[in-house]
Amino acid sequence: LLGLLESRQIPYGVLTNGTVRPPAAYTLRLRESGLRVPEQRMMTPSTVAADYFSARGSKTIFVLGVEGVWKPLRDAGLQVILPSDDDADSETADAVFVGWCREIHMDDIEAACNAVWNGAGLFAASMVPFFATKSGRALGSSRAISAMITSVTGRRATALGKPSQHALRSAARRLGCKPSELVVVGDDPELEVRMALRGKALAVAVRTGIAGADDVEKLATKDQPQLSLTGVQDLLEILQRIL
Amino acid sequence: LLGLLESRQIPYGVLTNGTVRPPAAYTLRLRESGLRVPEQRMMTPSTVAADYFSARGSKTIFVLGVEGVWKPLRDAGLQVILPSDDDADSETADAVFVGWCREIHMDDIEAACNAVWNGAGLFAASMVPFFATKSGRALGSSRAISAMITSVTGRRATALGKPSQHALRSAARRLGCKPSELVVVGDDPELEVRMALRGKALAVAVRTGIAGADDVEKLATKDQPQLSLTGVQDLLEILQRIL
Incomplete structure (x- = not known):
């Protein structure tokens, strides 16, 4: 997915809610698990x-x-x-x-x-x-x-972290767009989905983390993400078709 | 005052809100400042x-x-x-x-x-x-x-400390009486006076600590102590007359 975004020059960022490490250390850990995220794309x-x-x-x-x-x-x-x-x-x-x-x-x-x-x-x-x-x-x-x-x-x-609008606005500024132009992908309905919906961004829930399909379905209609996927692989397949 | 209480065999206790030290250490410090309080009378x-x-x-x-x-x-x-x-x-x-x-x-x-x-x-x-x-x-x-x-x-x-009723009841039990039979002497209207009034004990405010005469006067009528004194010396003089 990140490769596709890079090759199509689509700006993206990775926002963790952790402050255990500085951004550079998070990018290092992501690299160890096979994900190459440039340090300036890493947000905490x-x-x-x-x-x-x-x-x-x-x-x-x-x-x-x-x-x-x-x-x-x-x-x-x-x-x-x-x-x-x-x-x-x-x-x-x-x-x-x-x-x-x-x-x-x-x-x-x-x-x-x-x-x-x-x-x-x-x-x-x-x-x-x-x-x-x-x-x-x-x-x-x-x-x-x-x-x-x-x-x-x-x-x-x-x-200031997720799900605050300060976090969404910071991400938008770094990516050079408005909050409402962002696509937010996350696995916690309380954090990423809530932050995205409040800021009128597109909310994409993936079920790879703490929330299962049940958790997403149980959300009130107004708290539902626009897209609910099993994982980022689904998102990649969608993007490959439309980009 | 403590000497008078001891000599007339009037039960008393000393209740600090501190838990920095065990009771024995508080009695030691009181002794250093000239006050002899037996350890079993010391409450925290x-x-x-x-x-x-x-x-x-x-x-x-x-x-x-x-x-x-x-x-x-x-x-x-x-x-x-x-x-x-x-x-x-x-x-x-x-x-x-x-x-x-x-x-x-x-x-x-x-x-x-x-x-x-x-x-x-x-x-x-x-x-x-x-x-x-x-x-x-x-x-x-x-x-x-x-x-x-x-x-x-x-x-x-x-x-569990002052101004809780648990503290007042604990003191009463230790002194072998009901909470409403206690005379509570203290220098903080928020702590001792409040605790005493809630438990229908007699509240005696002394102005030797953080609260001045103004603070006691500013209290709402229902929060007023029954007795407001400059210091424990006044209380001693009263007790010497009536005991």
């Missing part, structure tokens, strides 16, 4: 955040999370403050951004709360409570950690 | 929790927190499971209890969520968002950490 909630903050003129971002969370922001020229910085002064931050993070110290939460009390916005990579892994259900750490900050400050977190 | 949210779980027949408690949090439960004969236990099996727990804890790993939050999904109740030492310390505002860690578990499981935490 952190690349969405970089676009979002840059567009809004937010300059200083206090980040809770591993390298995969903060590196895309720093690469985009934003000033990243980390709890580990010697002269970390979270109180000057324009925004707090929470991503993947498995171990957290209350000092860092206090620093984030102080930033929010000083007017910083609160943003999370994803508000998904948990996701499937090889070893079972894993906690969505950006949701959990931002819940601590919300609990203390009363300020709700804005999610 | 963890001694309240020990009473609460014992009364309800909860046997196995998964605890997130430092020694001050779990020791009173273990001392009361409850089976305490800690994340650090080699064979920690949180899924069998009857309850999850969250107290003072400055550093938390997502593995522990996942274990707590699994316990809750398996039917365990969720309890927090305190739901106070922050409290005053010598070096400024500090985060109420049991509120923050239980907010993570609530965010993922949807289960709300029950607070």
Whole structure:
């Protein structure tokens, strides 16, 4: 499928909701499983955040999370403050951004709360409570950690990853089109299908992930994708006929 | 004041909302500042929790927190499971209890969520968002950490410390009286005064802590303490006259 898109010069991007790794590391893992995705086509909630903050003129971002969370922001020229910085002064931050993070110290939460009390916005990579892994259900750490900050400050977190419209708009900007001109292919009706329908993009559900055919059929009519396929192979066959 | 109570054999207890230390360590610190409080008179949210779980027949408690949090439960004969236990099996727990804890790993939050999904109740030492310390505002860690578990499981935490009625009932049981027979003396209208009024105990506000006279006066009529004093010295003078 990606080969076809490349050969026909159809712009595409790959958007994961993970911030465990920087985009380059995700492309490396995809290559190991046989998929060649150029690094600039790889998007994460952190690349969405970089676009979002840059567009809004937010300059200083206090980040809770591993390298995969903060590196895309720093690469985009934003000033990243980390709890580990010697002269970390979270109180000057324009925004707090929470991503993947498995171990957290209350000092860092206090620093984030102080930033929010000083007017910083609160943003999370994803508000998904948990996701499937090889070893079972894993906690969505950006949701959990931002819940601590919300609990203390009363300020709700804005999610920047899927299914937010910020993610859809970031993808559209990178591909040089309007959100409504996108075709969104995904295996989670709660994430990709919802994001696409809200943004008037074309939603294509594939049943290769956590959602089976039943899950897609059970959706309310207004939440149904325009196309429901068994897998991306079906999509390739369709595209080969029409392109 | 304590000397007067001791000499007249009037039962009293000291209830802090902290679970940083076990009761014995709090009595030691009070002694250092000149106050002699026998250990069995010292209460914390963890001694309240020990009473609460014992009364309800909860046997196995998964605890997130430092020694001050779990020791009173273990001392009361409850089976305490800690994340650090080699064979920690949180899924069998009857309850999850969250107290003072400055550093938390997502593995522990996942274990707590699994316990809750398996039917365990969720309890927090305190739901106070922050409290005053010598070096400024500090985060109420049991509120923050239980907010993570609530965010993922949807289960709300029950607070066992002040101003909960569980705390008032635990104090009454320990002192051998009904909650409505207690005199509650405290410096925080949100905690001690509220707890006392809800339980029909006599509420005595003193202005030695975070609340000034203004704060007490600003309370709605129904939230007013029966007695508002400058400090415990005033209470001592009153008691010396009437006892």
